[in-house]
Amino acid sequence: MKTIKLVLITIALSLGLTACTSDDDSPQLEVDPLAEYNLVTKVDANGHSLELYSDGNAFTTGYNEVYLRIKDDSDNSYFANPKISWMPVMHMESMNHSCPKSELAISTENNTVVEGYAIFQMAGNADEYWDITFTYEVGGQEYTVTQTIDVTAPSDGKQRVTSFLGSDNVRYVLAMVAPRDPVVAVNDIHALLYKMESMMSFPMVQNYSIALDPRMPGMGNHSSPNNEDLTYDSSAKMYTGKLSLTMTGYWKLNLKLLNMDGEVLKGEDVTEENEASSLYWELEF
Template sequence: MKFPKFLVIAMCIVVASCTIEKTDYEAEIATETTEYFEFEEVSNLISGEYAVSIEALNGTLYKGYNEIRVKIFNTQTAERLENSEVTFLPILTDANGNKSSCPHLYNLDYVATEDYYLGYAVFTSESDTTVSWQAYIDFKDGSQSFAINQPITIEEQTNMNLNMTAFTGNDDEQYIIALVSPQSPGVSENDLVAGIYKYNKPEEPAGTFPDLSQYSYSIVQDYTLVLDPRMPEPSMGNHSSPNNQDLTQQSDSLYHGVVNYTMTGNWTLNFILQNENGKIIKGTLVPTDFTPGIEGVKSELFIDILF
């Protein structure tokens, strides 16, 4: 089959044009994302007769959402501590000595089938020379109470599909949205899961450190996270995709929806966060215009991803 000469020339111009537009993104798009399934030890501390171990996926704690498992072992009896009251409090200290925390599950859940205590933490920054993190863990064995703390290292999250954002809402409250999954999305309709959290402003002055009332976060209840995914590159014209579903809260307290990625590349998840009464907490509508050659407009609330 032969093509008219002018058509071949036109096609070459289009291909070359797209290649030029995408040049800045090629290195990013070539980045491979690794999906982790195995929990490994992050840190271990021996205090008296107890060994306390913190585990996470890939043995690493990252900025953003982390599922955390804590195992407590009695070195004298060679037995795991079962069905205890275990608490977990992550504390960040900055270069000026100021202390803060992040969304976390304080009272860990005991998983009897595998003998560990389950929780999560949404770390808001990586560890570096100016920022350090410490995990404060309290537990009981019979009538005895124990309190230990150990430094933990938070690494940069290189998987953009697990990005997070922190912001102040129109209600003057501090919120955090963290992507939980998918780790490695495909060109298809993907189940999109996120955690949404709010800082509980202290009502009283700080007591003895670490005073939980100063570092408390709650899971946002019955909100809606309106979703509008776009490809913001100039060559993509900020186009969207069909069959996306807004994120709503499910029985696991996380927010679940569907995002349809029609091709690999840079995507922006534009959001509008609405409370249980439909009031907008943060976010703006994105124009529906197709804008080839112009970088796409984003909502005031968004998370960039890449796969």
């Protein structure tokens, strides 16, 4: 009898411990895949919230990485694998135009995140502004929404994108992608080159080359050793090279754009008589 009582007590205690353990289990919280980025704007429409993130606090002229999630406001869940396209448009007083941009693609790390980039050639102002039209499909239904966005000049005022007419009468947009945080060393330098096919179409230009001559105007306009011109990298889908920075301060990155035949489309050599190219980017660190 005592043995039976002990078995029953053991079973009861075991069940009790199991029940307590189950009650105390907390649900696993989802890790925010965009926690390291900044929410730049949110679009509320169609019972959804389109959340736009970037690595900066705002969209600026030049290269901008964009990350997007679409939330179902009915249950605060995020749609997986949404089909989505976009069209940024600058509304000027006399005309409208778009900008170079990538397609929006599902992130390989999280299927609720869509990623891409846009290169804004100019900032908005009181009378002229950018907006983005998103066309997306979730739950088997297609939606369209347009949102005005703020595009400002970089806080440091330095030029990292330039739009120009080449000697071939083609208008190009050339943007520096990296380095974002330059150091005193030989830095990897990356760039994207597009041409204006129409006011709304900007195809990527491949297999040109970009000659690089960095100078410090405030230090006798000296250059630096071990620089490498930028050439097109088909795997990275951008232009890559090496930028040597020998000290901190203000640098002007003098450039020349050459086509596949080696013809200079824009930019000049830096000489004693010519202190800077008409095609350039700027860095200060």
